[in-house]
Amino acid sequence: xxxxxxxxxxxxxxxxxxxxxxxxxxxxxxxxxxxxxxxxxxxxxxxxxxxxxxxxxxxxxxxxxxxxxxxxxxxxxxxxxxxxxxxxxxxxxxxxxxxxxxxxxxxxxxxxxx
Amino acid sequence: xxxxxxxxxxxxxxxxxxxxxxxxxxxxxxxxxxxxxxxxxxxxxxxxxxxxxxxxxxxxxxxxxxxxxxxxxxxxxxxxxxxxxxxxxxxxxxxxxxxxxxxxxxxxxxxxxxx
Numbered sequence: 001x002x003x004x005x006x007x008x009x010x011x012x013x014x015x016x017x018x019x020x021x022x023x024x025x026x027x028x029x030x031x032x033x034x035x036x037x038x039x040x041x042x043x044x045x046x047x048x049x050x051x052x053x054x055x056x057x058x059x060x061x062x063x064x065x066x067x068x069x070x071x072x073x074x075x076x077x078x079x080x081x082x083x084x085x086x087x088x089x090x091x092x093x094x095x096x097x098x099x100x101x102x103x104x105x106x107x108x109x110x111x112x113x114x
Numbered sequence: 115x116x117x118x119x120x121x122x123x124x125x126x127x128x129x130x131x132x133x134x135x136x137x138x139x140x141x142x143x144x145x146x147x148x149x150x151x152x153x154x155x156x157x158x159x160x161x162x163x164x165x166x167x168x169x170x171x172x173x174x175x176x177x178x179x180x181x182x183x184x185x186x187x188x189x190x191x192x193x194x195x196x197x198x199x200x201x202x203x204x205x206x207x208x209x210x211x212x213x214x215x216x217x218x219x220x221x222x223x224x225x226x227x228x229x
Contacts, residue, residue: 034217043118043204043220044157089157101147101170102206102218104157 004092006105013112019077021108023090026071030092034102035064035075038087047088048075080112116141118221120205126227132193135224139186139207145169146188147218148180151202160203163188164210192226200228 005024013019023033031052036044050057050064050073057064063076077084090105119138127133139146148160159172163182180190186207192199202225206218 036220041222043120043206043222046217046219049217091157101159101162101172102149102157103159104149106156 004103004105006090010109013080015112015114017080019080019110021088022074023105024072025092029094032093033073034091036089082112082114085112118205118207118219120221120224124225127195128229129195131195134189134191135203137188137205140219143207143209144186145208145210146182147206148190149204151204195228197228
């Protein structure tokens with residue numbers, strides 16, 4: 001029940017296109033859903049996050065869409081650039097109790113072609 | 115503001131040895147979490163410390179332990195190293211809140227290789 005399922009495993013997009021990564025969760029106690037971007041040799045960097053009281057959050061070219069009833073959320077990268085080529089992880093955590101652990105998806109390797 | 119600092123960046127050990135990794139959180143952050151990242155298992159939660167106390171623990175054997183100091187700096191220790199412990203060990207810090215999750219910010223990790 002702690003799992004977060006992420007798809008696709010890899011994604012190739014042309015420059016200027018839209019990249020879409022999807023995640024699904026089972027644990028209804030999850031109430032915080034961040035996305036991280038990781039470049040080779042670096043740690044994950046927080047990209048954008050959403051809480052279940054909103055259905056969409058946009059920051060620049062990055063948008064999270066959240067569907068609470070379906071227990072799904074997705075990351076959209078508009079006008080994808082070669083510099084966006086990285087591995088993207090969705091994650092989820094719960095505020096209940098003292099838990100602060102993030103449960104991560106398996107990652108999506110995004111390649112943006114010039 | 116300096117980010118999360120992890121030292122060393124790279125370590126090579128042999129089976130049976132033990133290792134200690136260090137993490138300095140972002141100034142003002144009191145929660146420190148550790149994660150293991152491997153190609154096969156992805157990112158997995160090890161444990162979280164707050165105010166020098168382990169507040170949460172993931173599903174790892176007792177060979178993995180940690181501690182936090184009064185200045186919020188944290189160390190993790192792995193004893194009796196096994197080949198499968200080869201991984202990137204990541205530390206993340208956050209400003210703690212009882213009511214809402216706060217963003218966790220990661221360091222660049224320590225790459226541990228077991229020969």
